[in-house]
Amino acid sequence: MTDYLVSDTTGSADTSSIFLSEVPHPSTSSVFKRLLDIIGALIGLAIFAVIFVPLALLIKLDSPGPIFYRQERYGLRGQRFILRKFRSMVQNADELKATVPNEAKGLIFKNKNDPRITRVGRFLRKTSLDEFPQFWNVLLGHMSLVGTRPPTHDEVSRYSAHHWKRLNVKPGLTGEWQVYGRSAIKDFEEIVNLDLRYQHRWSPLYDLEIIFKTIAIIVTRSGAY
Template sequence: MVGPIPDADFRITFFNDTPVVQLPPRLTVLEAVAFKKSCQQFLQESADTQQLVFDLSQTTFIDSSGIGALVSNVKLAREKQVELVLRGVHPQVMAVLAMTGLDQVLTIEPPSQSTTTTPGKKSEIQLPTTHPSVRSWIKRGIDVVGSLVGLGITAILFIPIVIVIKLDDPGPIFFSQIRCGWMGRRFQVWKFRSMCVNAEALKDKIENQASGAFFKNENDPRVTRVGRILRKTSLDELPQFWNVLKGEMSLVGTRPPTPDEVERYEVPEWQRLDVKPGMTGEWQVNGRSQVRNFEDVIRLDLRYQENWSLIYDLKLIVKTILILFRKNSGAY
């Protein structure tokens, strides 16, 4: 899955009897693992601590793993009834916290003069480039063109799909679900409904045939008769072209996880969120529904990040189209 992560040194000092953790200039996977380990060890051993300060005055870059470490520390701090305070947060980091919603759950001290931007400069603050694909305007252009074509196809097939869904199982046409995208930012994904109306309520009663932080069941009884056809042909995913057009997803990327899946991630596994989720990707062309081990999902997602190029994206799109015409290639 994810290789061994070497330890980094995170010293905890005291200022006016308050423990302070100095974070490094970059909080990526190596530092994030050590950050989580050091903080959680301190919280476990210091029963009388009421407040813990994270000093980010030197930190100007944070990726998905850094967010994962923060989330893990927030959870334990709440269990221990310890207040976490962020100090010296630079605008670049604050933009990430705002995007992921962490600015609403963390106590953040007002920035000092040294970390504020000059008037008129706020619009120039950019989110971190966690992966080259995030800032590729050509990839974004392909996404826009592809999503417009996809939405055109969706419009043509919309009425027939609506009719068969309604005839098979009365209820909503669309199914929406919260997923986690780039850096863990939550968004609402859309699909044509392929399950019974109360599918989410019944999920806990269905056996999970996958191992790790995701859910699969080959003969899921919640899937309707028409739903199985929609899934086999991937027609249920056509509305996701709207998510691509909005920029929440890409045509090609990693599998978009649900929040409850992300809740179970270890810090290194957050690396898969360094790129935008995609309608297709390595998992789609390398086993799709046959991939039942979360370690394999991580391996495929990281392989995509390592091999990414515009040509690689186009190859995966072509492979996906070819796979859709193969027997027993669809999802279940």
């Protein structure tokens, strides 16, 4: 698959030169993948409707602040969208980030004992319940059930050329990084390699395989914090 340099359409100077695939990745035009996303999103949103009230109450009782955490992320070919999660950190978590040591290597931030995470937040993360609002992003087409981890502005502002190749597919609720490492992966380049491997290995059946493996991981609560 050939790569070429394209101009940024977001109007951001720091993303004026993005290396993307000349030929669209086949997953981006797959009818099966889109139908799977819609069906999965509807199921996820149905569950979300059931768990919303009790989780919202727990979040509000545990710490002051909004129920949802909103953040701009970058999706397919650098398109921006707003991602929502159930809030799992204190209200001023972004301001406190500089005070927490980063245990990861590269362009990601990880700290197993991050003091910004609330008591309810740790439960939400361990069970992946904090991710359920993202099914709305999947239904809208911003994300897919399976894809790459959606990067933040802070990450993409420091991307090298090969990092942009991750965005040749839609970001996903899960992916190879979730199935083959999850929170154990602390090297950003390893995440990039897994994302690019997913692009090479992609098929409708492979998406189903990753989805079933992800469900098994969530049930056993392995690899999350």
